[in-house]
Amino acid sequence: LKKLIGVIKPDFILTEIPPDRFEAAMAEFQKTGAITEPRVRVFPEYVNVIFPLTREMKFEIIPTAGWTKIMNDERSRKLRAISQDPARKADWAEYQAAEKRSDEMLKAAGNPNDPYFIHTDEYDRIQDVGLQVYNRLFNMELGLGGWDNINIAHYWNIEKALEKYRYQGKRFLITYGAGHKGWFIRELRKRDDIKLLEMKPFLDKVK
Structure with a gap:
């Protein structure tokens, strides 16, 4: 993953991190080099790769997850009841x-x-x-x-980032669980102001 991000050269990485958890995680990482924030530490790609790469590459991490603990607990409770x-x-x-x-x-x-x-x-x-x-x-x-509903919440935050840098030629890397990809791509393809890049050429470079 580290090599892949290196060849992609993103300006921004949009992450499955809730905005209200990001500042604490980043502050902790900058101070100690480690992350124990509960929601962020469940993602090894963030803890082991993306956060450390901020010391080597010039990209900005943007937290875009619509997740909240209350929502997650309520969903788990309802699914268990069903x-x-x-x-x-x-x-x-x-x-x-x-x-x-x-x-x-x-x-x-x-x-x-x-x-x-x-x-x-x-x-x-x-x-x-x-x-x-x-x-x-x-x-x-x-x-x-x-x-x-959760994808709408995620994508609302993703769109905010895209709108903020519209027509500025910036490269965004979206990092979410693979199940979300199809939902996001269907929405992203509706936009006429972005170019979606195939991943294969980048993967070929890090074989």
Whole structure:
């Protein structure tokens, strides 16, 4: 990842870090070289690579996650209740079946951990097999933690960064869990002021 970011040469890295957690994490890193902030430390790519790279490269980390602990706890509570509710047995079974089907399709199509495969439209389509069922069944019920809803919250912050630097020729690297990629790309392709770069040429440089 360190080599990949080196060849991408981003001006900004948009991260799956909530804005209200970023300042504490960055202050801690600058003071001690380590990060213990609970939400940030769960991402090894940030703790081990991106934060340390700020000492070697000139890019700005922008926190763009719409995540909050309250939202996450509420989503977990509601999903647990749904999974245990006899009246929702059919919905839960449909969701689990879709997730299983998506996992099987990913394994059949390629290595789910291969960055070349991850950065394809096929990967996004297969992820959607499970995610769209999850979204249809539970999005409204899960409130801010629903699939569409949380992506809207993430993307709102991403768009704020894009708007701030519109037409300035800046390069942005978005770093989120791979499941979010398809949702974001569908929205990003609606914009006529940005150019989406394929990841393959950059991956080829760090083989």
